[in-house]
Amino acid sequence: LGALGYDSSIEGYTGPNWTVNVAGRAYEIGLTAGNDEFVGAQACTREQAALYAVNTLKTTLVEYTDRGSEITVNGAVISTAASVPTYVTSSVYNQATSINADRDNSGDYTVEFAERYQPDLSMDRDTDDFGRPSYTWAWKNRDIGTYVDHTLLVESYTTGVTGKTVYDLLKSGVIDKNKLESYVDGKENSIKKTDLVRSNNNDLTGTGDGVVTEVYLDSDDGMITIVSVNSYLAKATSDYSESKEYAPITVYVSDANGKNFNVDIEDVDSVVDVKKDSFYQIRISYKDNTTNGDVVLMAPAEVLEDATVTKFSADDGNNKNDTNKVTKLTTGGEEYKANVKAFYDDDVLSLYDDSRLTDNTYTVYVDANGYFLGIELFEGTKNYVFIPGYDLDGSHIAMSTATASAIFLD
DSSP states (O other): OTTTTOOHHHHTOSSTTHHHHHHHHHHHTTTTTTOTTOOTTSOOOHHHHHHHHHHHHTSBOEEOSOOOEEEEETTEEEEEOOOOOEEOEESOGGGSOSSOOOBOTTSOEEOBHHHHHOTTEEEEEEEOTTSOEEEEEEETTEEEEEEEOGGGEEEEESSOOBHHHHHHHHHHHHHHHSEEEEEETTEEOOOOGGGSSTTOOSBOTTOOTTOEEEEEEETTTTEEEEEEEOOEEEEESSOOBTTTTEEEEEEEOTTTTTEEEEEETTTOGGGGGOOTTOEEEEEEEOSSOTTTOEEEEEEEOEEEEEEOEEEEEEEOTTOTTOOOEEEEEEETTEEEEEEEEEEEOHHHHHHTTSGGGGGOOEEEEEOTTSOEEEEEEOOOOOOOEEEEEEEESSSOGGGOOEEEEEEEOO
8 A cells, every 4th residue: 555655654554553553454455355354464475476566566656745834833733634545647548558448537537556566567358268357468569478357257057047147137127237348168048138127937058067157247347257167078089299299179069069179288287187098078169260269278187987886867758768968977975966067978878877886886977076087998908818728638628727827918
């Protein structure tokens, strides 16, 4: 606060109530934005300190036209009060617009901390790979990165989201007076304001189990943004190649089975750790590549090997022999619902309600939110032995014992 121009003695940042005054002002001007659990009397973590520092870079400087004074008249000391802090402004565009181009009531540009003290740093409003409202930071015109503006996030879901749910969240007044944008995996979605009504109990287009759906509200810009992001199961077909700077993967999902991607290190930093035959949870953005999409997020999938499934539930309509998807399963005493992009092995579908169910174990792939992304019969470790020949000890072949020679893999 002192760096922004606030006077500690004028504002009461010293004395018995300093924590209340500091915390109140910090919250008011947005220094704590992004930390919903802010408590001014507690020591902050490194993460919180970094957050407050970044918020300071974006915050407007202040100044006082009068800091107050004391005069003595006939031995009596008379104090005059300080003025309230007002924004520092500039009429020069290039001196006050690298962080934002906000103006005060006079029409001049407000001067933010970074605009005065870090003139090579710039920040532009943007959207990320999935259409979420974000900031893009740059240093000397070279992009540092694009970061989601979580201060605008109203709510996040990992299940189907109905029109009524969003209506109850935002209320009709907010929905009516703001514009609406919606995206699925970075592509424009078809959600309309008419979908966001109390009577709509249907899931909004693009939402569903395992889909991360986020609702943003930018009151200053008059915009509601609804963003849905899918997760997909993928298998690396080779290790990451240092010479090519990418790793090839194959996606296993119900609507893109067998689709191949080369995951570039410029898009996914963690791709350097990719190993052949490992499974990953990926996210695909169609923002800049509307036809094929680009893999922009990648993390190892949780793998439950040799899992005994005690219960399957499947959506087979009215015909039990016409099964088309597994909706949930239970293993290890825990129930997992299917991600809407889950992949199913054909053998699993044929066995899901069969008596042989208990005779098999499965490999289950789970996403970060606890939905399963894929399931297949567990093949186990392939331990082979070669029998080049054997001798029987009698004529009753069915009841005989054979003496065999065996060659093991070791």
